[in-house]
Amino acid sequence: MTAAQINPFVETDERKQLRAAVAALGETYGQDYFMAKARNGEKLDELWSEAGKLGFLGVNLPEEYGGGGAGMYELSLVLEELSAAGSGLLMMVVSPAICGTIISRFGTETQKQRWLPGLADGTFTMAFGITEPDAGSNAHRIITTARRDGDAGTEHDWLLTGRKIYISGVDQADAVLIVGRTEDARTGKLAPALFVVPTDAPGFTYQPIPMDLLTPEKQFMLFMDDVRLPYDALVGQEDAALLQLFAGLNPERIMAAAMAVGLGRFALARATRYAKERQVWKAPIGAHQAIAHPLAKGKIELELAKLMMQKAALLYDAGDDMGAAEAANMAKYAAAEASIGLVDAAVHTLGGSGLTTEYGMAPLLAMSRIARVAPVSREMVLNFVAQTSLGLPKSY
Missing domain, CATH: 2.40.110.10 (Butyryl-CoA Dehydrogenase, subunit A, domain 2)
Known part of the structure; x- marks a missing residue:
């Protein structure tokens, strides 16, 4: 029996291979590509198109409509790796994750044939x-x-x-x-x-x-x-739309967590590399606990958030919508907080260099903050956990 069979959080060889393939694509583009597009008011069309051709965008959608036949675990893995390379695709959160999931679960056969193939290969964006x-x-x-x-x-x-x-x-x-x-x-x-x-x-x-x-x-x-x-x-159906809506919001929270985890990984990688190389006294600055401990703390929090994200994805793929809702909200909350803390620690590690264009850290201060307010605020997640997980009364 393999470790993956004993523990679902030890990834299968197929998932490891997918992760490696997506990471390689991310490195081909990277943050320089992402930031150049952002500054020029352009879109990430080349990355989107290539990810679609490679089957990464629609990995969660049914095979009979051009998808990969996998699930939210695999799709969140794709977004995490692209974000960790500095080139996260925000539209993955809405096009294949929310819209593709809702249509594949609740659309008519005609609707599935009309929209899912394009959502899977990236030629149709919703x-x-x-x-x-x-x-x-x-x-x-x-x-x-x-x-x-x-x-x-x-x-x-x-x-x-x-x-x-x-x-x-x-x-x-x-x-x-x-x-x-x-x-x-x-x-x-x-x-x-x-x-x-x-x-x-x-x-x-x-x-x-x-x-x-x-x-x-x-x-x-x-x-x-x-x-x-x-x-x-x-x-x-008109009278079932609320349930259908929640079927799309759970993937949204899982994907938001994936993007935050990936962004946190990117910031941590930049900071640790700098801390190993930068030397102003007898040893690199990473030897000092004032530098090392915030990064170590961020690593721990990021790994915990990632585990909850994986749990949410596994529950969702198993059809446990209610269980996935609790885990997805917790994952989104934890990933946002870990990402914000790590970006702040990374900028501080680099000192003045953390605010320069060369190192590309300053834009992450605002980008990481998004995860705390969208797609659902930190406070509404806490309300959900208080009321759903703890059974506490509503205040609104």
């Missing part, structure tokens, strides 16, 4: 729109509304109206999976529903949000004014 200006973390306050235009018993159209904010990568997406609401004809109440909206649809517009973040992917405000959609733009 953004995800849930956040609204007046809703924040309260999904129950979403007011983007779809109403039927025609007889409910026929293949009617939908008219979608509303706004979304902080939606990533809309300018490089072919469509956006929008979280809206429909009116229940029996009760008159609004129920969550998911719609695929082409970015070139009449009535659909978007504008960039100025951000002090140096990343190739931009954030956008979306405006939908009676966007006409065919009846089959609805993904899944």
Whole structure:
């Protein structure tokens, strides 16, 4: 019996080979490529295309639709390794992880055939729109509304109206999976529903949000004014959309953790290499505990976060959505905190060099901070754990 059979956190040979192949691709591009694209206002098109051709982007999607037939463990592994090389692909979080997962689990056969092959090889990119200006973390306050235009018993159209904010990568997406609401004809109440909206649809517009973040992917405000959609733009059932939504949010948290773990690994590698080489007294600065201990502490916290991320992915791939929800939230929280702490320690290790363009550490200060507020804030994760894991009452 192998170690991987005894302990699921000892990776199989296949996963080790995948990790090595993705790491090699990441090294081919790296942080210099990433930062040059960000500064020039360009996208990571070459890396995205090559990752798609190699099967990395759709490794979690079903084989019959062009995917790799694996799971969230493998997809999070891909994003972790790319991020550890300094060239993380943010759109992996939304296109194959959220949108691909929801469509593969709840879409019709026609929808799967239409969208999944492109999501798997990267030739079709889908953004995800849930956040609204007046809703924040309260999904129950979403007011983007779809109403039927025609007889409910026929293949009617939908008219979608509303706004979304902080939606990533809309300018490089072919469509956006929008979280809206429909009116229940029996009760008159609004129920969550998911719609695929082409970015070139009449009535659909978007504008960039100025951000002090140096990343190739931009954030956008979306405006939908009676966007006409065919009846089959609805993904899944109207009355089951909340469960479908959560099926996409667990992968989102797992992938956010993977990106934070990878970023933390990148910062730690830069800092430890510098600490081994930089010498101003009798020994390299890494010999001093004031330098060594923060990095060692960060390494421990990062490894613990990674274990929780792997647990979440394994639970999700096993079909345990509730168990995966707890682990995914914990993983996202732990990875964010570990990443922020490690980036801070890395910058401090490099001293003045940590703020220079040459070493590429300063942009990570803002990038690592994102994981604490998105895709769900640290405080909402703590609320989830308090209420779901500990059974404590809600305060809101």
